[in-house]
Amino acid sequence: MAVIEVEDVRRSFTVRTGNGRWRREKREVRAVDGLTFQVEEGECVGYIGPNGAGKSTTVKMLTGILVPSGGRLRVAGVDPAARRAALARRIGVVFGQRTTLWWDLPLRDSYELARRIYRIPDARYRANLDRCVELLDLGALLDTPVRQLSLGQRMRGDLAAALLHDPSVLYLDEPTIGLDVISRTKVREFLRETNRDRRTTVLLTTHDLTDIEQLCGRVMVIDHGRLVLDGPLEQLHAAGESERTLVVDLAAAHPPIELPGVRTVKVEGPRQWLAFPARQSAAPLVAAVAERYPLVDLSVREPAIEDVIARIYAGAAEPAR
Numbered sequence: 001m002a003v004i005e006v007e008d009v010r011r012s013f014t015v016r017t018g019n020g021r022w023r024r025e026k027r028e029v030r031a032v033d034g035l036t037f038q039v040e041e042g043e044c045v046g047y048i049g050p051n052g053a054g055k056s057t058t059v060k061m062l063t064g065i066l067v068p069s070g071g072r073l074r075v076a077g078v079d080p081a082a083r084r085a086a087l088a089r090r091i092g093v094v095f096g097q098r099t100t101l102w103w104d105l106p107l108r109d110s111y112e113l114a115r116r117i118y119r120i121p122d123a124r125y126r127a128n129l130d131r132c133v134e135l136l137d138l139g140a141l142l143d144t145p146v147r148q149l150s151l152g153q154r155m156r157g158d159l160a161a162a163l164l165h166d167p168s169v170l171y172l173d174e175p176t177i178g179l180d181v182i183s184r185t186k187v188r189e190f191l192r193e194t195n196r197d198r199r200t201t202v203l204l205t206t207h208d209l210t211d212i213e214q215l216c217g218r219v220m221v222i223d224h225g226r227l228v229l230d231g232p233l234e235q236l237h238a239a240g241e242s243e244r245t246l247v248v249d250l251a252a253a254h255p256p257i258e259l260p261g262v263r264t265v266k267v268e269g270p271r272q273w274l275a276f277p278a279r280q281s282a283a284p285l286v287a288a289v290a291e292r293y294p295l296v297d298l299s300v301r302e303p304a305i306e307d308v309i310a311r312i313y314a315g316a317a318e319p320a321r
């Protein structure tokens, strides 16, 4: 059953350009320009695109904050803008760069407020809170004012707040931005479990392709307000022919490394950048480098979303529309 239905949805903004008082002109920005997709119950879908592509505008329409200029939207069977208050009980929202928690209050008090606002029955509230506290390791933080939490702790706190009322749909906007490796891993594990065990439908907006790889079976790519790709993650890699980069530090400067299936894209003293197909494991390449060259250190860089989209446009695949 489709939980999110989007049919030829559009949203424009009128912006004024120029700086003279009399010479200002109006211009129409088509932030979302004829978007059509459906998300089934229990799916976890990555929603990606470059800055200004229309992702936030889409999510704002799906939560009922913005009214579409045209088209048809349904979330959990209702029109979000017309039934915003009713829909609030069915959805959870987490913005990586903002918090819904009360800044000066201990975490526990923000949860208590959510309990009252959403009128969550006691037993359900207890069970959900216990689950979040355990999985997100929040026990020691419940009595700490939010302003004293680190970014990673606050994000875990925000995730719990978004899920206490058992929403059927969860919108996540950059949930791992700025987090250290440990917090990022914890957040991803929690999201994976929530999606799997609770069948929570997740729409995940991120610039971090690792989030998508670890969580989403399907990915939608938006650019200039239109979907340019919608399909399984493998399709993104195939369409973008995306590459990851192995950055190696050798013991000393060395001529460019030569290995089959690898492009050495940059050499700077003892450091070299080796591009390889994103769908391949890095392990055999690391082993091959270590065997033949004096390897001191290494890291793997994921492809930037902008690069993947640029490759889609370069004609590596037929866009979705």
Ligand SMILES: Nc1ncnc2c1ncn2[C@@H]1O[C@H](COP(=O)(O)OP(=O)(O)OP(=O)(O)O)[C@@H](O)[C@H]1O
Binding pocket: 013, 014, 015, 029, 030, 031, 049, 050, 051, 052, 053, 054, 055, 056, 057, 058
């Ligand atoms: N309230 C607004 N008034 C005017 N223009 C807007 C408004 N909101 C968004 N836009 C414009 O609509 C387009 C899409 O913006 P949107 O915020 O949806 O992009 P995004 O994909 O979320 O980008 P980012 O990754 O930077 O968050 C941009 O050109 C933006 O400038």
